Amino acid sequence: MGKQHVITMLPGEGTGPEICEAVRLVIDASGVDIKWEYEDIGLDCLEKYGTLLPDKTIQNIAKNKVALKGPTTTPIGTGHKSANVTLRKVFDLYANVRPAKLIPVLKRPWDKIDIINFRENTEDSYAAIEHMVSDEVAQCLKVITWPGSYRIADFAFKWAKANGRKKIYCVHKANIMKMTDGLFLDAFREVAKQHPDIESGDIIVDNCCMQLVRNPAQFDCLVLPNLYGDILTDLCAGLVGGLGFAPGANVGDGCAIFEAVHGSAPKYAGMKKVNPSAVLISGIMMLRWLKEEAAAARIEKAMFAVLDERKHVTYDVGGTAKTDEYAQAIVDKMHAKA
Amino acid sequence: MPTFTEVAKATKKKREIKLVGVDMYIITEKGTPKFDDIGAFKCEFISNRGTKVWPGFVSPDLLQVNWYRCRFMATKDVQDADINAFLDALTKKGWWWSAAQKLWTYDGEPGFSKAY
Numbered sequence: 001m002g003k004q005h006v007i008t009m010l011p012g013e014g015t016g017p018e019i020c021e022a023v024r025l026v027i028d029a030s031g032v033d034i035k036w037e038y039e040d041i042g043l044d045c046l047e048k049y050g051t052l053l054p055d056k057t058i059q060n061i062a063k064n065k066v067a068l069k070g071p072t073t074t075p076i077g078t079g080h081k082s083a084n085v086t087l088r089k090v091f092d093l094y095a096n097v098r099p100a101k102l103i104p105v106l107k108r109p110w111d112k113i114d115i116i117n118f119r120e121n122t123e124d125s126y127a128a129i130e131h132m133v134s135d136e137v138a139q140c141l142k143v144i145t146w147p148g149s150y151r152i153a154d155f156a157f158k159w160a161k162a163n164g165r166k167k168i169y170c171v172h173k174a175n176i177m178k179m180t181d182g183l184f185l186d187a188f189r190e191v192a193k194q195h196p197d198i199e200s201g202d203i204i205v206d207n208c209c210m211q212l213v214r215n216p217a218q219f220d221c222l223v224l225p226n227l228y229g230d231i232l233t234d235l236c237a238g239l240v241g242g243l244g245f246a247p248g249a250n251v252g253d254g255c256a257i258f259e260a261v262h263g264s265a266p267k268y269a270g271m272k273k274v275n276p277s278a279v280l281i282s283g284i285m286m287l288r289w290l291k292e293e294a295a296a297a298r299i300e301k302a303m304f305a306v307l308d309e310r311k312h313v314t315y316d317v318g319g320t321a322k323t324d325e326y327a328q329a330i331v332d333k334m335h336a337k338a
Numbered sequence: 339m340p341t342f343t344e345v346a347k348a349t350k351k352k353r354e355i356k357l358v359g360v361d362m363y364i365i366t367e368k369g370t371p372k373f374d375d376i377g378a379f380k381c382e383f384i385s386n387r388g389t390k391v392w393p394g395f396v397s398p399d400l401l402q403v404n405w406y407r408c409r410f411m412a413t414k415d416v417q418d419a420d421i422n423a424f425l426d427a428l429t430k431k432g433w434w435w436s437a438a439q440k441l442w443t444y445d446g447e448p449g450f451s452k453a454y
Contacts, residue, residue: 055395058395062397081452081454085454086454089388089389089390089454090389090395090397090454091397091399092389092397092399092400092401094401122387122388122389122401123387123388126388127387127388128385128388128451128452128453128454129385129388129407129451130450130451131361131439131441131449131450131451132442132444132449132450133439135350135352135353135355135444136347136350143387143388145387145403146403147401147403148387148401148403151401252397252399253399254397254398254399255397255399
């Protein structure tokens with residue numbers, strides 16, 4: 001075994017704990033040496049700590065710099081701040097990396113989709129600056145900054161280069177929002193000048209949506225402001241098979257948190273019914289981030305093989321296996337190949 | 339016959355509005371501002387790009403720009419004239435601000451968001 005990694009595990013709530021146990025089973029069996037430190041996050045924390053994200057959890061992530069997170073639920077329309085958004089803000093996890101790649105066994109109408117979305121994660125309409133400016137008018141400030149736009153573009157080009165990608169497009173609505181989206185686009189173009197070896201361009205967000213559903217194979221990497229990124233990354237997830245297979249990473253200069261983007265499905269909690277693949281693929285992204293390529297590739301290959309056989313898959317992909325049975329089948333497949 | 343706008347407006351219940359503070363958007367190159375109480379207003383938090391930078395934990399990696407939202411809450415009942423005096427005092431202290439947003443409660447509920 002190589003170096004031991006200390007990772008914060010955030011099981012979340014609802015089906016999160018059973019998903020994270022299944023994912024841990026697989027990752028621990030991959031040959032990588034990880035010491036997991038469990039911390040609380042999400043609705044279950046409210047009664048115990050009075051917040052969705054306790055300080056103890058923040059301190060542990062600050063120490064370990066890397067975390068794997070299960071799903072959490074954000075209450076709609078109440079005063080509690082989203083744990084996810086708080087994590088991004090507190091650790092300045094400015095790059096939300098959301099790959100959308102076809103999984104061979106999932107039958108889709110397209111031959112090829114292999115897109116990496118780079119969503120700016122901290123600005124835009126998510127700056128939490130909202131006011132009732134009269135009793136019949138609500139206002140939300142869309143905050144776009146030059147340094148914030150510049151660094152997500154810089155991150156995307158560097159990631160693309162390191163991973164052999166060829167083309168990056170900036171998604172925007174600068175024809176209408178000339179100041180805010182205009183600034184985002186200007187910063188992207190400035191960064192693009194420094195990377196002449198990567199093809200770059202821009203596309204208006206509504207056209208991008210239409211092009212994605214008509215011909216997704218034309219896209220390679222997309223850089224998006226926060227709100228368009230939120231929407232288009234789910235659109236891309238839908239193209240390749242839904243949120244059950246959609247991984248994500250939230251990355252800053254000093255910290256990275258890997259998480260699935262689906263909800264916590266509380267109605268299935270404790271039933272060991274749900275598909276843990278999204279968190280598992282997020283875990284594979286985490287292993288690659290930790291430079292544990294061999295372990296990542298081993299899990300990926302075994303997972304695809306189990307999905308392909310369809311003997312031990314969860315209900316959403318036509319099987320009857322429980323969450324932990326699917327995970328154990330992946331472990332068995334890894335050992336069988338060893 | 340009422341217009342559509344009149345019909346739509348009639349569906350909105352009137353609520354009691356009370357002035358409770360002011361968000362100040364301050365431009366400075368000198369880092370997170372520090373404030374003593376100014377008249378009837380006390381600084382409750384300061385955020386940068388929507389992230390709280392005072393008080394409490396701030397990531398050393400946090401990207402900050404030269405534009406801060408500083409929330410001042412009233413420590414007693416205040417009127418619009420108190421805001422005018424507050425703005426004068428803040429300006430005389432040398433703070434350069436781009437905008438001010440009054441904070442109201444509506445039937446006691448805040449009509450403004452918290453910072454992350």
